[in-house]
Amino acid sequence: MSNASVTDMKHPVPDLHVREVEAKVTALSNALATLGRGTTLAELLKLIHFPGYTTPAEFAITIAVLDSMSGQVEALTRMQNQLVAATKLIVNAK
Numbered sequence: 001m002s003n004a005s006v007t008d009m010k011h012p013v014p015d016l017h018v019r020e021v022e023a024k025v026t027a028l029s030n031a032l033a034t035l036g037r038g039t040t041l042a043e044l045l046k047l048i049h050f051p052g053y054t055t056p057a058e059f060a061i062t063i064a065v066l067d068s069m070s071g072q073v074e075a076l077t078r079m080q081n082q083l084v085a086a087t088k089l090i091v092n093a094k
Contacts, residue, residue: 032076 047053054062
């Protein structure tokens with residue numbers, strides 16, 4: 001196999017990987033932006049003022065879900081920062 005064919009085989013793979021990562025980052029970023037608008041939780045803030053909200057059990061479930069959601073946001077923030085930091089290490093190491 002000539003050097004030209006080896007070079008031709010090496011370049012498309014990283015390009016495909018970059019395009020796939022770009023697509024996934026863009027999709028995730030868009031999903032987080034939509035989530036970050038807070039329109040669904042703004043609706044919840046309106047609903048909790050209606051008569052009949054809430055029993056102690058419903059309150060406990062609501063608080064548990066909100067705490068879990070907050071924990072997931074914190075975890076996503078950490079993962080995002082760690083991914084960027086690790087990628088910088090990879091890029092700087094080459």
